[in-house]
Amino acid sequence: MNLGLFNRMNLKESGENKGMYGEWTSLNLVAQDGESEGQSVLEKFDLPISKEITIGLVKQLAGNLSITQAPEPSILTTDREVQWSMEVLCFGLSLPLVEHDAIKDCANVYCEWLTALLPEPKICVPRPITEDPNSYARKMISHLHYLFVPRKGEGPDTIHRQAVLCHRVLRTLQDITHKSKILDRETWETLLLFLLTINDILLSPPTVKDDVADQLCERVLSVLFEIWLIACADCFPSPPLWKTLRECCMNWRHRVALVEQWNRVNLALTSKVLVFMYGANFPELKIGEEDLIPKKMSNDCIAQSWYRFLNTIGNPVSLTKPEVISQTQKFLQFAISTDGVVDPCQHPCLQLLPVIFLKAIKGIAGQVDAFLGIAQPIWWDTMVMGTSTEKTRGEAPPPIMTHSPTPPTQRRLAKSFSVAQSSSSKGIPRSSLIGLTTSRTSVVTTSAPNSGPPSAGSVSSMNSFGVEAKATLAPGRPKCNTILHLFGEWFFEAAFIGCDIQGQHSRQASGSFKRPNSMVIESGKSSLSYSQPSSLSDTELPPGLTIDKYESGKAEALGTLCRIFCSKKTGEEILPVYLARFYLAVTQGLKSNSSSRECGECMVAILMNSSNIFSLDLDGVRSLIPAYISALEIVLPDKDLKLGSNVNKVELRRAAIHVLLSILVLPLHFQNCPIKELYNTGSSEKIVNFAMLKSKLMNLLMNALHVEYDPQNTHMLLGGLLLCVQDSALYESAEQITQSVTEVPSNLLSSASDTASTISMASSDRSLTPDRRSTSEIHDAPLDSIHVLFGRAIYLVCHRLISSWKTDLNISLAALELLSGLARIHIKESDAMECKRAVKWLCDYIVHQCSRPPPAHSKDLHSTIVAAFHCCSVWLCEHPYLLKDKDCLTTVLEVSELGVSGSKSVGKPGEPIKMKEEKELKPASMRVRDAAENLLTCILEQVAYFPNHCGPESISSLLNEISLLRQCSSSNATYKDLSSAVEKFRYFVTEGSVMLALLEEPLGNDQDPQPTVTLLIRGPFGRHAWTMQLRHLPRHKSGVKSYSANACRPGAMQDAPVRSPVKQKYFPDNVDRVQHCQVDESIPTLETLLENNASLKDESNLISQLLNRQSSVESNLHKMQNHASEECIPPPVCHEFQTARLFLSHFGLLTFDEEENEHSILQRPSKPGSNEPQNMRHCSHILRSKNAAD
Known part of the structure; x- marks a missing residue:
């Protein structure tokens, strides 16, 4: 289809001779074939006479119709009779609406007679009309337009009855156009011209409420267009029409x-x-x-x-x-x-x-x-x-x-429709x-x-x-x-x-x-x-x-x-x-009222429909960035933006966020490239470049995130914030590297920009505490620098996470993921307080989530707690210097304790401290406990250690048996294979999944003669090497050692008194001076009793013999003992240890009440390696039994 031809046909009209139908003349809406077609002869007579004739005639004609009774053949048999009757009917249609019955009969008669155009005309249609239906139909259609002429001064009821008759006529015309097969071109044009006429009569005047035009407006227009479409299919209208x-x-x-x-x-x-x-x-x-x-x-x-x-x-x-x-x-x-x-x-x-x-x-x-x-x-x-x-x-x-497509083939195109290629269309392909x-x-x-x-x-x-x-x-x-x-x-x-x-x-x-x-x-x-x-x-x-x-x-x-x-x-x-x-x-x-700064409908429509405009390769589209930023500053930061009821506020903000995200990276990409104006305004304002927009975009992003409440929109903003921080960090890092090449080495530290940053990839650099900048340096940093942006991002996300996002699973997970991403960004001269504050907020978030009432606990809640634990471990692994801060370490360990046990030992101020054995183990869920234990594992195994020198792909130690033996000071042999090296190790299995390899020889770099054992732990989470020493004092107190043979006796605080010998007395001294009386003789003596009773005498002799024997034994022992006191001296220092036994016993894997055969597993076999497998199996059995008993 040649659209260019259509465009040429429809030139914007600036004169009468231009446009699609410039060479054609429009038709007059008055009847075309003379006054006899559109005006009745009865109009020549007085109204009373013509009205009387019309009412009587149409009443009889309407009686033959099939409306109220069985139809009868028409009494009109000749063309002359039909013509005269149509003159009367034409006049009847123009009567005042007070003669409603006569007008109704006229309309019914014509509607019935028009059925002559149908395949089966009704019996009431006169024979002349059935013989020449098109000719008579054109006359009747021309007369019917009088029915649609508005009458002045009529009441609503009368107007409504007129509208009903008009509807009846329109339905008849619709039925004829759909079913008739004999309509010729002239009849079609008459019908279309009739519809145009009645529409123009009704619709051209200014609208008046509840008049006939107001009631018929929609109906007459729909019939006009519907019949016009049918005419296009049967007989395409002429250009004048x-x-x-x-x-x-x-x-x-x-x-x-x-x-x-x-x-x-x-x-x-x-x-x-x-x-x-x-x-x-x-x-x-x-x-x-x-x-x-x-x-x-x-x-x-x-x-x-x-x-x-x-x-x-x-x-x-x-x-x-x-x-x-x-x-x-x-x-x-x-x-x-x-x-x-x-x-x-x-x-x-x-x-x-x-x-x-x-x-x-x-x-x-x-x-x-x-x-x-x-x-x-x-x-x-x-x-x-x-x-x-x-x-x-x-x-x-x-x-x-x-x-x-192309116009119908049967219609020729006017010669003025030829297309000449203009200068503006040269070179444009036809496609x-x-x-x-x-x-x-x-x-x-x-x-x-x-x-x-x-x-x-x-x-x-x-x-x-x-x-x-x-x-x-x-x-x-x-x-x-x-x-x-x-x-x-x-x-x-x-x-x-x-x-x-x-x-x-x-x-x-x-x-x-x-x-x-x-x-x-x-x-x-x-x-x-x-x-x-x-x-x-x-x-x-x-x-x-x-x-x-x-x-x-x-x-x-x-x-x-x-x-x-x-x-x-x-x-x-x-x-x-x-x-x-x-x-x-x-x-x-996109311009708004500078005083009210309202978001108008135009701004809404543009933002809603152009969210991806900056993602396309439109030439010069970046010249619109200032205008879009001005619009976004109206839409995004305002939480209570006033919009029309037809505008979805969430969708509008989402579209605005899409636009914002598409231009976030442009300032750093184009930097000082100017943004050209669309046209010269003659203003003396400074030319705007892309770098000037960065601070605006950052503030806009922060403000939008501060007031956003929709989860999907928040996700997009969080992603954009992380992108900005990462992009700024990389840019300033590269910028500092570029600047450092041209500067003198001695001035590197003094001339470094506050906004410059670098990412340290070495693990040793990450473990160092970063230098803290002075307060003046922080305030002097640009608002869009990486240091300020990093701090603002942490503060905003953590604040909203604790205040308003904690109840939303998706937003919480997205925020925690962003914080994990921020933790992996390493900025030179960064403020450690920001990192410490982030960890503190994460811990507070975990405490708050765990302390929620039981009905609030769900899988989603526990998922957020697990994610928070993981985020905290990322911060500690990426910033190990945080654990050197006592407050930070205490906070992290308390949260870990809360996750593992479900409560803290140190509660609120004033509450007593709960010891570990007094607490009941009730974690929020097993997932939460595993996450807390994983955090502890990261602190003990990965902080300041991961990623190791072999890279972040592995968290296992590179040390094995061979490498450890090579470092032993007592080992001079070279071990080439693992089979010879394992002979120096003792192997044990615990928990069914962890194998311990114990080396009791100290390493060569250890000069402290303390009991030392080196462990290689192989478990599901990798291989780890540890060296342990038995110390009874802290390192800072164990530096001074005394190995004197005689310890100095402490001096007596006072002299001991002299003890004189004392003879023991069994009775008082005056007992012998008391005179005896008869009563004293009332108790017989032992000798008297023994003399009178032989059995008692034998027993008494036996006791005497036993006493004598015991007395002689005690005398002999007293003579054999040396009564000289000996001086107490300390035992000699032990230099030989079974460090494996110490390690196993101290960690609860062995106890002193074990059977002696169980201790035999620690005895080294006579033949190296001969009993190691048996020892391993034996130890595994012992440890499992021990754990089961516990």
């Missing part, structure tokens, strides 16, 4: 229903055009169940009809000019006949022009979406019946139209003018929820505000130039509504709005003024017609232009004139 349709529609543009029905027809035609132009694989354009397009309509006819209907209402931007819309005969009559009205544009019905303009732009924008392949299924009423602003935003955007493709993919998009009533000033733009920014485009979509050739003129003109740019600037920015590919740009009309006509800024205009009321339509146009340019394919070229206009339109659309 098309021109008449166009001129009439231009007079009806103040009616909302016109644009709605225009969209309805365009959508129906577009659905057919897409099928034969792009094939069945093209995304289907669903328009509802009703099919307006006849199935017999050929592809050429569909294309020609589509393009002609597209241009039926002229330039939609004219709807923003009330003085143009009101320049009709009916509006002028209103202005003349109404007192106090100076200009026709002051009619109240023109208050709907902003809504009409928006609907028209929406319809065209829908066509663009169809070209791009993102047309979505919608409800039919969404775009057609004007309910798009009342439905929720859950419905998809409107369907769309495309180019039309760029056509851009037709045959492949297409299906599209799945989502729209943001929206609800809001329609208004004249702010009506939602469903296409621009509701389409997901990441909608998939059809791979075979046409080129941008092709779409702009067809629709660019309207969209650009709509985009510049209300813009006030000086004429010379606009002439430098672009030329004419005319399509450059198929039109010759006249030398005297190449300038373009973007200023709104003065009439629109006139203070006499009603408030509803000021230029700001058209912002919704303007926003729709800007959004559509953004979608067009953002659909550019790789390597595709777009004409510079289009790029210049687009950049200028976007720059103007």
